[in-house]
Amino acid sequence: MKNFLLLLVLFSSCASIQTLDGGEKDKTPPTVLSVSPENRSLLVKNKTIIYEFDEYIKASKLNDLLIVSPSQKINPVFVIKNKKLFVKLQDSLLENTTYSIQLNGGVVDNNEGNPLELFDYVFSTGNYIDSLKYQGYVYSFLKKQPLENYSIQLYKTLKDSVIFKEKPDYITKS
16 A cells, blocks of 8 residues: 555656747857958958857858948858858958958857847058048938938949949948
């Protein structure tokens, strides 16, 4: 009888089977641990930039969101291996030129899709980093207020049809 009561107690315990909730939802974007060549490097000749992140990433919209300035005539190629993003520039690099690469939310973490919004990578093919600064205002005439996160495209030529025929020489966001 004792064994029967012991078995009855063991099999009628209070445990209930439930799914695990996994904890708090991840709201943080991936973090860049390192970039090769290093950010703000000089005399760069290598056309492959390697970003290493703290977690696994996806970059399905990177072709649409990536900004390389000065513009490349041929779009870069992207490869993701584990926690690394390889950006391979297909166009030739101009001599003594400072380049800026903006990911603009094109890289997201693998599970939750949190985008890495603000990360600018800069390098130079010359022996100094240009300021990459051009000052002005982007302003809505109709709403009479400054505009944020608008694409600004600069051209070296003054031809009025250039925006339909050529890529801009420099691109940034307000």
